Amino acid sequence: MSLAPTLTRIPYHLAIIMDGNGRWAKARGLPRLAGHRAGTENLRRTLKACVRHGIKILTIYAFSTENWGRPAEEVRGLMSILEQVIERELKELHEQGVRIRHVGRVEGISPRLLKKIEKAVELTKHNDTIILNVAFNYGGRQEIIDAVKRILQEAVPPDQVDDALLGQYLYTAGQPDPDLIVRTSGEMRVSNFLIWQGAYAELYVTPTYWPDFDESELQKALDHYAARERRFGLTAEQMKRLAGQGK
Numbered sequence: 001m002s003l004a005p006t007l008t009r010i011p012y013h014l015a016i017i018m019d020g021n022g023r024w025a026k027a028r029g030l031p032r033l034a035g036h037r038a039g040t041e042n043l044r045r046t047l048k049a050c051v052r053h054g055i056k057i058l059t060i061y062a063f064s065t066e067n068w069g070r071p072a073e074e075v076r077g078l079m080s081i082l083e084q085v086i087e088r089e090l091k092e093l094h095e096q097g098v099r100i101r102h103v104g105r106v107e108g109i110s111p112r113l114l115k116k117i118e119k120a121v122e123l124t125k126h127n128d129t130i131i132l133n134v135a136f137n138y139g140g141r142q143e144i145i146d147a148v149k150r151i152l153q154e155a156v157p158p159d160q161v162d163d164a165l166l167g168q169y170l171y172t173a174g175q176p177d178p179d180l181i182v183r184t185s186g187e188m189r190v191s192n193f194l195i196w197q198g199a200y201a202e203l204y205v206t207p208t209y210w211p212d213f214d215e216s217e218l219q220k221a222l223d224h225y226a227a228r229e230r231r232f233g234l235t236a237e238q239m240k241r242l243a244g245q246g247k
């Protein structure tokens with residue numbers, strides 16, 4: 001990928017680990033699913049704010065491959081919340097120019113839900129205001145395994161395998177890497193999220209639970225990002241020179 005977008009003060013690609021729905025609900029004496037519902041409401045606000053900030057790609061971690069291990073009732077609830085969100089929001093998202101993409105494994109998703117996801121992806125495929133990558137049934141390790149399997153199936157010669165080529169086999173093929181990864185609710189870990197693409201992403205962790213992560217919280221994350229010095233393994237002087245060339 002080119003360095004150009006990564007040198008802007010606003011992230012071109014923002015990724016969010018939307019964590020803390022359960023704790024948010026617990027703090028209010030509510031069931032965990034109430035937290036997940038509040039979380040989806042917040043997503044709608046955050047997406048609009050991202051558009052206003054000029055962010056071009058928003059990747060959200062909605063359901064990990066490990067989340068299948070949660071109690072059956074919670075898993076069922078999360079599936080039905082996603083289904084409802086697509087039903088309810090698709091028209092408006094399309095009108096806003098949002099291009100929806102699914103990043104994650106298809107296997108394991110019920111045919112009914114998968115059909116809805118595919119419909120949303122198909123309907124919005126020419127939109128270009130912002131890309132919304134929904135990381136659903138997503139695991140970074142699984143993504144790399146899936147990529148390696150396809151590379152082997154296609155008998156790609158080993159000397160052609162480099163990071164650009166592997167990137168083309170990931171769910172995010174064709175998209176630049178995330179510039180900033182935000183995690184809500186305080187946990188200092190990546191939990192199998194974008195482990196390849198996030199190699200040089202800036203990380204920002206806030207103790208705020210996802211349903212409470214409002215516009216002012218987003219602004220704080222963006223302010224932190226704007227103040228960071230990204231170096232990609234180079235020296236500060238080299239980066240300054242590169243930035244000068246980009247203008």
Ligand code: IPE
Nearest residue numbers: 018019020021022023062063
């Ligand atoms: C994030 O919130 C949403 C999903 C993982 C689906 P959690 O459900 O993980 O909330 P906590 O971490 O238990 O508070």
Ligand code: IPE
Nearest residue numbers: 017018019061062063064191
């Ligand atoms: C990461 O959160 C997954 C999503 C936000 C969808 P988890 O709550 O599943 O992560 P851990 O278990 O705290 O690492």
Ligand code: MG
Nearest residue numbers: 019020021022
């Ligand atoms: Mg969690």
